[in-house]
Amino acid sequence: MPLRLPSALTPSGSVSPGAGPEGEATPTRAAWLNWVDRTGDFWIVGVLGLMVLVFGVLAPDLFTRASWLNTSQYAVEFLLLAIGQTFVIITGGIDLSDGAVLGFTGMVSGVVMQSMLASHENTLFTTIVGFAVALALGAFIGFVNGYLITRLKLPPFIVTLGTLTAIGAAPSLVNGGNEIVNLPPQIGTLGTATILGGWIYATVLIAAVACVIMGLALHRTRYGLRTFAIGSNNVGARRSGINVNRHLVMVYTVSGTLAGLAGMMVTANFDTATPVxxxxxxxxxxxxxxxxxxxxxxxxxxxxxxxxxxxxxxxxVTGLVLVGVNGSWEQVATGIIVVAAVALDQVRLRLAER
Amino acid sequence: MVADEPRFGDGGGPRDADGPGRQAGTDGGVAVDGEVPVIAVRGITKHFGSIQALRGVDLDVRRGEVVGLVGDNGAGKSTLVNILSGALQPNGGTILVDGKAVTFGSSLEARRLGIETVYQDLSLAPDLSVWANIFLGREETVKGPLRVFGWLDRRAMARSAEADLERTRIRIGSVSSLAGRLSGGQRQAIAVGRAVAWGSKVILMDEPTAALGVEQQERVGQLVRSVCENGVPVLFISHNLPQVHKICDRVVVLFQGRVVANLRPAESSVDEIVAWITGAAMGGARSGL
Structure with a gap:
């Protein structure tokens, strides 16, 4: 039997004047909003392009292989941390501890590798154990973060701030706060090896692979969809049967694991485990x-x-150095860009809700 | 043909032989005609500390029925709905689905038995697409090796979401638009559409119109009727008595944790319902009334 349905539930085009109090999206407004949305997704690519252009004009050295290698290698540790951080932030949380976890795992795995070498262990095996230690330790710290956040219902900001403070001091306590230079040769090789005719560092490749895998997990799998759902409507996610606590523990564990991997990449990069x-x-x-x-x-x-x-x-960072500006200006610029990005985001939100 | 035509005049059988408004606690419309209720609760009790929220509630919902659940604040409506949706566990009593006693420890288990809830806040994720909202918690994955990773079959979900909404004659435009970008009425429609898509036994609607304007309340009422026409009964919890009176086949009144009346709108006025809600109908000697 055909049913006549309320016009609020039919396409916007068929809405009669004087529709519900919320009003209906007219086709023109929807198109305009779509445009804002699209710009919102891509404006940041434009900023990156503009930066390449400006730095390139000021310092043509930017377009050299050496400059690219520097920039990409520098990006590795931030990228690995940012991948885990992306998941955490999408759930509505924050992980302030991942930099500290990076330093801590790097030092602990350095100490382990150093002592294994001292007892004449096979260097490849030592390297593998070093990686395993860093990843497992990072995973464990992330798990503890997630556990405290979900079971004790503490704000992520507080928990990870605590972890940051506690773990942050640890690298200076490990090995008396000294750098560890006695590492397996494989670590140094990993830090300097390149592929694709010397254009891509091995560490960059590792970060890129992690990025692709986690990107697909975020945007194409159930795990990723639920990550968005939890951040979008936590209560609704629980009602729909998602085990929100388990999911959050997982998200923080992955963030910690990636911080451990980043710790190894930094160690490889400098062929040294350093407490800073x-x-x-x-x-x-x-x-x-x-x-x-x-x-x-x-x-x-x-x-x-x-x-x-x-x-x-x-x-x-690399651009400012090439241009000859003190690298510390990078922090100033980053701060400005962050505030600008959030401000623009808020403007977009307000436009969208209007 | 016209879905919003109230059906309480259609003489649906002598379900309440001894008339509307029986007193005190044992009767929420217990089946008289032999048909097994889709969902039935018997003697449900629930207390929070020393507060007795439900004192033995009986309630039946049968196929093709819209049952209104009304009562003043604190009468136990939300507690009862939360128990039926699996969010709370009762201290005593039984829940029967198709005549079989069931227990559910979570809303997931209730949903697995075909009991869907449309929450007052709609429970939608505004940053997810319409299809993702409909499939949230029950996502479909692809067949083949990628299944291990929980690889979503987005196309299949979008297709069936479209079909689900189509079946209930709900049109959203594109099922890939974000839920947060839709109008209030459209969001309501998604929430109802989701419940209809999965709710094979009964749909609970908790204050579905509380946040809506008059015209949209009307539309939700029509939607409830049309859902019911499709066969799935609806338990409709609302403060909006004129609307309850208009769209429900039966109205069950809770008072201080008990079912005090089981009325048929065709035979009872809104004022009568109000009298039961306030307790005035039970002896009338209450002070201040």
Whole structure:
């Protein structure tokens, strides 16, 4: 039997004048909003392009292989942290601890590798154990973060701030706060090896692979969809049967694991495990994610945006150095871009809700 | 043909032989005609600490029925709905689905039994597409090796979401638009459409019109009737008594944790319902009334 249905439930075109109090989206407004949405997704790519152009004009050296290698290598640690951070931020959380986890895991795995070498262990095996230690330790710290956040219902900001503070001091306690230089040769090789005719560092390749895998997980799998759902409507996600607590623990565990991997990449990069590695990196990672269009309120963000955001930060550093400006200006510029990105995001939201 | 035509005049059988408004706690419309209720609760009790929210509630919902559940604040409506949707567990009593006693420890288990809830806040994720909202928690994955990773079959979900909404004559435009970008009425339609798509037994609607304007309340009422025409009964919880009176086949009144009346709108006025809600109908000697 055909049913006559309320016009509020039919396409906007058929809405009679004087529709419901919320009003209906007219086709013209929808088209205009779509345009805002599309720009919103791509404006940041334009910023990156503009930066390449400006730095390129000021310092043509930017377009050399050496410059590219520097920039991309510099981006590795931020990218790995930002990947995990993207998931965390999309759930509506934040992980302030990942820079500290990077430094801590790097040092602990350095100590383990050093002592294994001292007892004449096979160097390849030592390297593998070093990686395993870093990843497992990172995963464990992330798990503890997630556990405290979900079981004790503490705000992610507080929990990860605590982890940052506690773990942040640890690298200086491990090995008496000294750098560890006695590492397996494979670590140094990993840091300097290149592929594709010397255009891509092995560490960059590893970060890129992690990025692609996690990007697909975020945008193409059930895991990713639920990550968005939790950030978008936590209560609704619970009602729909999603195990929100388990999912969040997983998200923080992955973030910690990636921080462990980043710790190994930094160690490989310098062929040294250093206690200062990763300090304040979490802020750059969060900045990269936010510049990439993620909302700190959760529910929104893209892996592509995070990649672009990471490269904007990396390019600021190498670009400013090439231009001959003190590298510390990078922090000033990053700060401005973060605020601008969030402000623009808010404007978009307000436009969309109007 | 006209879905919004109230059906309470159609003489649906002598379900309440001894007339409307029986007193005190044992009767929420217990089947008289032998048909097994789709969902039935018997003697449900629930207390929160020393507060007795439900004191033995009986309620039946049969196929093709819209049952209104009304009562003053604190009468136990939300508690009962939360128990039926699996969010709360009762302290005593039984829930029967198709005559079989069931227990559910979570809303997921209730949903697996075909009990869907349309929440007052609609429970939609504004940043997700329409199809993702409809399939949230029950996502379809592709067949083949990628299944291990939970690889979503987005196309299949979009297609069936479209079909689901089509079946209930709900048109949203594109099922890939974000839920947060739709109008209030369209969002309401998604929430109802989702419940209809999955709710094979009964649909609970918790204050579905509380946040809506008058005209949209009307539309939701029509939608409820049309859902019911498709065979799935609806338990409609609302404060909006004129609307309850208009669209429901039966109205069950809760008062202080008990079912105090089971009325048929065709035979009872809104004022009568109000009298039961306030307790005035039970002896009338209550002070201040």
């Amino acid at each position: 590695a990763g300090q304040n990196d979490e802020l750059s990672a969060i900045a990269a994610v936010v510049i990439g269009g993620a909302s700190l309120f959760g529910g929104r963000g893209t892996m592509l945006g995070t990649v672009v955001g990471t490269f904007i930060i990396a390019l600021l």
